[in-house]
Amino acid sequence: MAELDPHIHQPTRLRILMLLSGVDVADFAFLLNTLGLTKGNLSSHMSRLEEAGYVEVTKSFNGKVPNTAYSLTREGRSSLDEYWRAIDDIRHGAD
Amino acid sequence: MKRSADSVQEADGRVREIPKWARRYAQNRTLPVVAMLVIGAAAFCVFGGLGLLTGWAYVEDKRVLAAASMLVLCGFTVWWVWFCFIGFVRIIRSITERLYEGEGGAVVGACAGIEDSRGLVLAALVLIFFVPATLGLFFLGLCPIRLMQPVSALYVVPFLCYLGLKMRRVGSPFMFLWPGLYGIHAILDVAGVPVRFWGDFHALDIFAPMVGYGLIATLAAHIYGRVALRRLRALAASPESLQGAAGQSNGRA
Numbered sequence: 001m002a003e004l005d006p007h008i009h010q011p012t013r014l015r016i017l018m019l020l021s022g023v024d025v026a027d028f029a030f031l032l033n034t035l036g037l038t039k040g041n042l043s044s045h046m047s048r049l050e051e052a053g054y055v056e057v058t059k060s061f062n063g064k065v066p067n068t069a070y071s072l073t074r075e076g077r078s079s080l081d082e083y084w085r086a087i088d089d090i091r092h093g094a095d
Numbered sequence: 096m097k098r099s100a101d102s103v104q105e106a107d108g109r110v111r112e113i114p115k116w117a118r119r120y121a122q123n124r125t126l127p128v129v130a131m132l133v134i135g136a137a138a139f140c141v142f143g144g145l146g147l148l149t150g151w152a153y154v155e156d157k158r159v160l161a162a163a164s165m166l167v168l169c170g171f172t173v174w175w176v177w178f179c180f181i182g183f184v185r186i187i188r189s190i191t192e193r194l195y196e197g198e199g200g201a202v203v204g205a206c207a208g209i210e211d212s213r214g215l216v217l218a219a220l221v222l223i224f225f226v227p228a229t230l231g232l233f234f235l236g237l238c239p240i241r242l243m244q245p246v247s248a249l250y251v252v253p254f255l256c257y258l259g260l261k262m263r264r265v266g267s268p269f270m271f272l273w274p275g276l277y278g279i280h281a282i283l284d285v286a287g288v289p290v291r292f293w294g295d296f297h298a299l300d301i302f303a304p305m306v307g308y309g310l311i312a313t314l315a316a317h318i319y320g321r322v323a324l325r326r327l328r329a330l331a332a333s334p335e336s337l338q339g340a341a342g343q344s345n346g347r348a
Binding site: 022025028 | 200
């Protein structure tokens with residue numbers, strides 16, 4: 001039986017990674033608005049993903065406004081692919 | 096049990112669609128292009144208006160007015176050059192940030208397609224060669240001026256298509272409407288359909304379709320971007336946020 005990555009197998013983090021896999025860079029405000037989370041909640045999920053090495057964080061300033069941008073790392077992308085393969089294996093096993 | 100497996104599969108299917116709609120949304124954030132077109136059109140109007148005023152004043156022997164409008168035209172040209180090199184990017188960036196402030200930023204292929212810019216530079220050089228070459232044809236009387244737009248379509252349409260193909264990962268597919276409509280306009284013009292501006296404003300034969308179809312294409316892309324964002328938000332709404340909303344409504348009840 002294929003093992004599911006616990007970092008990814010959490011509904012909100014899965015959605016974050018899927019969002020980031022569709023674009024090259026997304027900032028904190030975009031993720032916040034699209035996912036409909038609170039700032040604290042999103043921050044904690046992003047920290048976990050960053051610790052796992054799945055997302056890369058770039059901090060910058062737009063004028064005087066700080067901006068935090070995220071992108072999926074190569075490891076994050078391959079882990080996400082692996083996760084969906086595992087899900088499909090489980091499903092085919094159940095069928 | 097079967098029903099629960101089906102609903103899990105359906106939820107998976109929805110999550111798997113997120114990257115597609117995120118990409119579509121990011122590709123169709125075209126309001127900065129609308130802003131560029133509007134600024135370009137405004138500059139064209141100022142250049143054209145001042146040029147016409149100068150010419151008219153000179154013909155009517157109003158020397159002071161002619162000299163004054165020529166000075167303003169020179170000043171505007173200098174300012175425009177400065178603006179194109181320094182101010183333009185800054186203003187477009189600030190407009191973009193303001194327009195998309197409520198949504199945040201999402202970029203797809205920030206440098207994709209323009210990493211190898213040799214082809215683009217070559218295409219731009221070809222375009223730069225063709226514009227004065229065709230203008231020369233008209234002014235020398237080698238080509239009737241009524242064919243200005245159809246002749247320009249021979250190089251503008253391939254150029255815009257090439258640009259679209261080169262930037263296909265970054266840009267909206269709706270941008271192909273631009274050369275498509277410009278080409279159709281040229282065909283209609285040659286076929287005798289009255290789509291041409293008459294009088295002394297021959298430059299409008301090229302300018303109006305160029306800017307007009309550009310605006311149509313970018314606005315179509317923008318509208319599609321709104322649809323993509325709505326779809327994306329519906330797909331990506333986190334279960335935690337839905338639980339939070341349900342909790343709040345239960346609390347109110």
